[in-house]
Amino acid sequence: MSATATAAPAVRVRGLRKSFGELDVLRGVDLDVAAGTVHALLGSNGAGKTTLVRILSTLVRADAGTASVLGHDLAAEPGEVRESISLTGQFAAVDEVLTGRENLVLVARLRHLADPAAVADDMLARFSLTGAGGRKAGEYSGGMRRRLDIAMSLVGGPPVIFLDEPTTGLDPQGRVEVWRTVKQLADGGTTVLLTTQYLDEAEQLADRIAILHEGVIIQDGTLAELKRLLPSATVEYVEKQPTLEEVFLALVGGPDDSTPAGKELS
Secondary structure (H helix, E strand, O other): OOOOOOOOEEEEEEEEEEEEOOEEEEEEEEEEEEOOOEEEEEOOOOOOHHHHHHHHOOOOOOOEEEEEEOOEEOOOOHHHHHHHEEEEOOOOOOOOOOEHHHHHHHHHHHOOOOOHHHHHHHHHHHOOOHHHOOOEHHHOOHHHHHHHHHHHHHOOOOOEEEEEOOOOOOOHHHHHHHHHHHHHHHHOOOEEEEEEOOHHHHHHHOOEEEEEEOOEEEEEEOHHHHHOOOOOOOOOOOOOOOOHHHHHHHHHOOOOOOOOOOOOOO
16 A cells, blocks of 8 residues: 555546436546545446546546546646556557567657666566566566556656556456556555456555446445445354465465566566
């Protein structure tokens, strides 16, 4: 989890609405994302999560309501909003023909950063991809490709990042790798709005969890606050069995903090 947030929210949404034809996707969304925290937007398929992220990323216009990122109004200051954010979509946007390092150098050049090569090397080290930097991204595992995708999103140091279902399609090892990356982002002070349909992902990563259902946020709070919405269960002795994910990772040797720098899981 991340550090205590400052008073002003990094992202503020009020009364946001969006329809596509006769389909009302967002029906009045209110949301505050505190600076320096991970805020999970939890909802099933079709709840409107991706539409909300696309609006906040200035890719889609809302029909009604207001939103701001770091004090910049989406409608009045879209350029300033885009300079403050980065978006990682559901599918990795890496060029699989280029190496991992070449992907990062390309992004650094597009953002007109000084010394793109040094920027690329720094990001490879930060995301434990140095050993794979010279390999084509198409040869990466799913988790490595997603980590490279997030690294590319962070070139230039945007203070706010939107992660739209970042572990979709990943195996258990890949999910753990991405979870670790998100935790590192929060520890470094980056504000993260994470959309997911996986309850365990929200539990693992989020400082706060907003539940989006049929275009409306029906609850928003910490995990402890949400758990208090239900009555306490009767306590009985039950022998705890390991989960399938725990068994799988134990057998195949999931990623751990002792992995030497530069050595990659593939």
